[in-house]
Amino acid sequence: MAEIKTKDFNEPDRTQMLDRLWEIQLKYGQITDTDILKLSEMYNLSGIEVEGVASFYHFFHRKPTGKFTIYLNNSIVSQHKGYTRILETFERETGAVLGSVDRSGMFGLFSTPCIGLSDQEPSALINFYPFTNLNAMKVKDIINKLKNNANPKSICDSPPDNIRYTPTENKSVFFRNFIPGTALAKASEMKPNGVLDALRVSELAGRGGAYYPTWKKWIAAKGQPSSPKFVVCNADEGEPGTFKDRVLMNSQPASLIEGMIICGFTIGAGLGIIYLRGEYRWLKAKLEDTITEYHNLGLLGKNCGQIRGFHFDIRIQMGAGSYVCGEETALLESLEGKRGEPRTKWYFPVEKGYLQQPTVVNNVETFCAVSNIIDLGTEHYLKLGIPGSPGTKLISVSGDCKLPGIYEIEWGMTVAELLELCEADDPYYMQVSGPSGECISIKEKFRRISMLDLLARKDIRCGGSFMIFNSQRDLVKVLMNFAEFFKQESCGICTPCRAGNFIIHRKLERLDSGMAIDEDLIELKTWGNIMRAASRCGLGKTATNSLTIAMEKFHPYFSDKLDKEFNGQSMKFDMEAATREYEIYKK
Amino acid sequence: MSKLINLTIDGKKILAEENKNLMLVARENGIFIPSLCYYEHIEPPLGSCRVCTCNINGKNGPACTEKVSVGMEVQVNKEDLRDIRKALVEMMFAEGNHICPACEKSGHCDLQHMGYELGISSIRFPHLFKDRVIDYNPSRIVMEHNRCIKCLRCVVDVHSKDGKRVFNYLNRGNETYVGVDYVEEAKLTDDEIMNAMKICPTGAIIVRGVSMSEPFGDRKYDQESVQDLRHTEKKETSGHPKILEKKIIATVSLAGCFGCHMSLLDIDTDLLDVIELVSFDKSPLTDIKTFSHRCHIGLIEGGCCNSENIETLKLFREHCDILVAMGECAVWGGLPAMRNSIPLSECLEEAYLNCVTNEPSNNIIPYHEDLPKILDKVYGCNEIVKIDYFIPGCPPDANHIWKVVKNLLWGEEFSVLYSEFKYD
Numbered sequence A: 001m002a003e004i005k006t007k008d009f010n011e012p013d014r015t016q017m018l019d020r021l022w023e024i025q026l027k028y029g030q031i032t033d034t035d036i037l038k039l040s041e042m043y044n045l046s047g048i049e050v051e052g053v054a055s056f057y058h059f060f061h062r063k064p065t066g067k068f069t070i071y072l073n074n075s076i077v078s079q080h081k082g083y084t085r086i087l088e089t090f091e092r093e094t095g096a097v098l099g100s101v102d103r104s105g106m107f108g109l110f111s112t113p114c115i116g117l118s119d120q121e122p123s124a125l126i127n128f129y130p131f132t133n134l135n136a137m138k139v140k141d142i143i144n145k146l147k148n149n150a151n152p153k154s155i156c157d158s159p160p161d162n163i164r165y166t167p168t169e170n171k172s173v174f175f176r177n178f179i180p181g182t183a184l185a186k187a188s189e190m191k192p193n194g195v196l197d198a199l200r201v202s203e204l205a206g207r208g209g210a211y212y213p214t215w216k217k218w219i220a221a222k223g224q225p226s227s228p229k230f231v232v233c234n235a236d237e238g239e240p241g242t243f244k245d246r247v248l249m250n251s252q253p254a255s256l257i258e259g260m261i262i263c264g265f266t267i268g269a270g271l272g273i274i275y276l277r278g279e280y281r282w283l284k285a286k287l288e289d290t291i292t293e294y295h296n297l298g299l300l301g302k303n304c305g306q307i308r309g310f311h312f313d314i315r316i317q318m319g320a321g322s323y324v325c326g327e328e329t330a331l332l333e334s335l336e337g338k339r340g341e342p343r344t345k346w347y348f349p350v351e352k353g354y355l356q357q358p359t360v361v362n363n364v365e366t367f368c369a370v371s372n373i374i375d376l377g378t379e380h381y382l383k384l385g386i387p388g389s390p391g392t393k394l395i396s397v398s399g400d401c402k403l404p405g406i407y408e409i410e411w412g413m414t415v416a417e418l419l420e421l422c423e424a425d426d427p428y429y430m431q432v433s434g435p436s437g438e439c440i441s442i443k444e445k446f447r448r449i450s451m452l453d454l455l456a457r458k459d460i461r462c463g464g465s466f467m468i469f470n471s472q473r474d475l476v477k478v479l480m481n482f483a484e485f486f487k488q489e490s491c492g493i494c495t496p497c498r499a500g501n502f503i504i505h506r507k508l509e510r511l512d513s514g515m516a517i518d519e520d521l522i523e524l525k526t527w528g529n530i531m532r533a534a535s536r537c538g539l540g541k542t543a544t545n546s547l548t549i550a551m552e553k554f555h556p557y558f559s560d561k562l563d564k565e566f567n568g569q570s571m572k573f574d575m576e577a578a579t580r581e582y583e584i585y586k587k
Numbered sequence B: 001m002s003k004l005i006n007l008t009i010d011g012k013k014i015l016a017e018e019n020k021n022l023m024l025v026a027r028e029n030g031i032f033i034p035s036l037c038y039y040e041h042i043e044p045p046l047g048s049c050r051v052c053t054c055n056i057n058g059k060n061g062p063a064c065t066e067k068v069s070v071g072m073e074v075q076v077n078k079e080d081l082r083d084i085r086k087a088l089v090e091m092m093f094a095e096g097n098h099i100c101p102a103c104e105k106s107g108h109c110d111l112q113h114m115g116y117e118l119g120i121s122s123i124r125f126p127h128l129f130k131d132r133v134i135d136y137n138p139s140r141i142v143m144e145h146n147r148c149i150k151c152l153r154c155v156v157d158v159h160s161k162d163g164k165r166v167f168n169y170l171n172r173g174n175e176t177y178v179g180v181d182y183v184e185e186a187k188l189t190d191d192e193i194m195n196a197m198k199i200c201p202t203g204a205i206i207v208r209g210v211s212m213s214e215p216f217g218d219r220k221y222d223q224e225s226v227q228d229l230r231h232t233e234k235k236e237t238s239g240h241p242k243i244l245e246k247k248i249i250a251t252v253s254l255a256g257c258f259g260c261h262m263s264l265l266d267i268d269t270d271l272l273d274v275i276e277l278v279s280f281d282k283s284p285l286t287d288i289k290t291f292s293h294r295c296h297i298g299l300i301e302g303g304c305c306n307s308e309n310i311e312t313l314k315l316f317r318e319h320c321d322i323l324v325a326m327g328e329c330a331v332w333g334g335l336p337a338m339r340n341s342i343p344l345s346e347c348l349e350e351a352y353l354n355c356v357t358n359e360p361s362n363n364i365i366p367y368h369e370d371l372p373k374i375l376d377k378v379y380g381c382n383e384i385v386k387i388d389y390f391i392p393g394c395p396p397d398a399n400h401i402w403k404v405v406k407n408l409l410w411g412e413e414f415s416v417l418y419s420e421f422k423y424d
């Protein structure tokens, strides 16, 4: 068999920075100056560097966050399902105002972008335990219980998986009875090259949204002379409206773990790390249990899967509230205990990734697909989907439909079929692949969902998020919600995204208030192009995607919002608003 | 030494060492690619400002984080790329609070320099006027957060003798700023602290007690462009009559200091020629208070800080064929816009109640229905009406103003010299 290099190594202490910060945050509800000082001594860093890390992640606070810390999801789906009313109820019941702690110090109330529960909105995390399908009554009840010192852990919901659809006749790739060890045993027989072949033949491409061929990534990492190598699972699932990875980790954790082991075996890595988003802390125990089970079965650890010389282990790293950490190089920085700033393209992760060593980063669904493809065999897999786009894809459906949840579709299904399956209610426009993706109008419902014909915009590829909006929804408000999201989540390291998202948001406010003119629409479009051309990572590059596309597809809607009295000379100016502050002050 | 390879930049064939930084290769071959964060000895390169965005093998990306390779094709001077780079520099002006005439670094500042090289006379983006503090806590420096462009140079390059960072980003997104570690900062040697100021491309890091010896106007970036092509701003000549018929000009000073008007008179004896050819309508120069004719050009000094400014500006728009925003205040608000990041009440109290020059018994904030109302912030003229041309400077150079005016009135061809194009 192929010689697999493993070497004993220690991850530097600093990689534990986020864990330490988490411990402090969870125990004391805040990170104080003294904590920063202690950590800086521990890691031999300056205080400002530790503070830089702590202040990057929005679940770390430098001020108290209350005995019970509430994070209410403010994503657009939540907004449409009654966010405002829920927020008011929380404020009334807890006495805390959004963004702060009530006087007694009991409740801290904050908002946060999508927490991966779009199929059961409005939802919130309290001390990082999930509370879903909230209504005013339920909120009252929860707060009452907490006031009587209930433990959030014992009163939280356990979010159902809501798997609504899988291909018929046992054709499901992901949701089957996966028996630990079977795929690894097959992989061991196939040898690394056999695994790579299988992935190439099955045309598996990254399910995190970028669709880079998985085998190419793996072969590049395999070919690197340097050791140790690492396998990283991207479980940051931050794209609003996506929750497929949540459901996979909750229902099929074994196939994920095994996919990572197979990757380790193929590229010659000794350690796998799952980067789990902070919002999914409640899923951590499940993964840990599975890892323990794998150890007990001899499928992790020394000579795992009875493959001599193959030593592989997996650990979990918790994220701490940052969408951009889903970008693979930002994720690597975060793993190293740093700020989650995407790297430049000076090196690729497969050359110099985690700790500057060769690293494969793949999405949860990608790893699950690997173990299932190996287990089922490529022949079976290739029968699914359509030629050129074989297999199935998990889609998280949310928004205006009766049956939000997970749909495992065969590639090639049309938008119309999907809308029918989920019993969409007056669908008008759909946001495909989340805010950074593409919006489509109901007129395009006959487009197929596949990996083909993307350039001609014939078929549409879906990263996993599929949000449905009915004709009563205000498109500009939807886009403003997205713009606000990008503005908050930009890492801030590059100009076009840091300043650009802020600027775009200002412009949208203008549009929303009816003060914009035709030229503003043109500017929005060209400014979006500038951000796309010049941003450092995918966040800035795609932040204005939906806006640009929406302005094209729903042009009349936008022209309707413009200042109709504009005479080409004077802009609309709201003198009353502009002098209000002065008048109020004088009174 | 690694092997030599061929690449092309803007069609020009170039021989260079494989894997060398593209930015360096371009520089060595006399090709100007704008840059702000790139600093030769920092490796890997920072890639934060994106001002060096070019087209590399068909894809847009920064030149400074690219290694040259066999057959690489690079485009630098395409129209769309120029515009992208210009926009990026404009974003930095829109994002920060840059008041060049009040800045120690003016003339030595890389950001300002890029503005000059790229011929930025107005910012297409709305100024964000984010409230940013000045940090006086460090013992050796003053950290002027209004001017920081988050290039990352200081973060990566400045370390204390214990090898610890002195500067680091804090927060994220548009809340990002560069924090100073006061403990480590105090450990820096004199040379190290001077170096921190030197590597900062803007006036964000100012060492206490150090004065800049050269006067404004004689500094590094004041006189000459680094580009082969001298920076010129050509205006279309067609459409405007060539015959020197007499024209009517109106001028006004809104929320300005009359500095631009003073500059207007600063062309010495040339003024006599000009007077022959133009007559002034409503203008402080003639003290005519109302429009008596339709005017060919309205020159606006100052932005809008009160309700009367708005009305006057709209009146100018109605009565003038062409409106020119003359000077920084008219262009985007300028010095008076320093108040835009501070609540109005605080400004009024500071100016009228707590001001040291106030007569103790006479502190009252003026308010009367006949007085103009103070606006929530100072507006640049183009936020209120359509502005046709912008002349930067605080105040603009007299030659610059008249060259623009003559061009607009009689189609005279002109080029503004690099040394006449200024923000301070």
Ligand SMILES: Cc1cc2nc3c(=O)[nH]c(=O)nc-3n(C[C@H](O)[C@H](O)[C@H](O)COP(=O)(O)O)c2cc1C
Binding pocket: A205, A206, A207, A208, A209, A210, A211, A212, A234, A235, A236, A237, A238, A239, A323, A324, A325, A326, A327, A328, A329, A361, A362, A363, A364, A366, A537, A538, A539
């Ligand atoms: C802003 C941004 C956020 C991202 N978030 C995620 C994420 O949450 N999960 C994920 O798997 N990939 C995410 N990606 C894509 C990753 O960068 C990377 O392509 C992916 O993890 C590779 O795995 P794959 O090839 O299996 O898809 C994100 C990319 C960007 C630019």
Ligand code: SF4
Binding pocket: A324, A341, A342, A489, A490, A491, A492, A493, A494, A495, A497, A498, A535, A536, A537, A538, A539, A540, A541
């Ligand atoms: S595009 Fe945005 S998120 Fe990405 S590196 Fe730039 S600032 Fe950071």
Ligand code: SF4
Binding pocket: B097, B098, B099, B100, B101, B103, B104, B105, B106, B107, B109, B110, B111, B112, B147, B202, B203, B204
């Ligand atoms: S000189 Fe430079 S740093 Fe100073 S205000 Fe002008 S642009 Fe900003």
Ligand code: SF4
Binding pocket: B147, B148, B149, B150, B151, B152, B153, B154, B155, B167, B178, B199, B200, B201, B202, B204, B205
């Ligand atoms: S302080 Fe200066 S060197 Fe540091 S990031 Fe800001 S602009 Fe760059």
Ligand code: FES
Binding pocket: B034, B035, B036, B037, B038, B046, B047, B048, B049, B050, B051, B052, B053, B062, B063, B064, B065
């Ligand atoms: S000079 Fe290249 S990104 Fe700043």
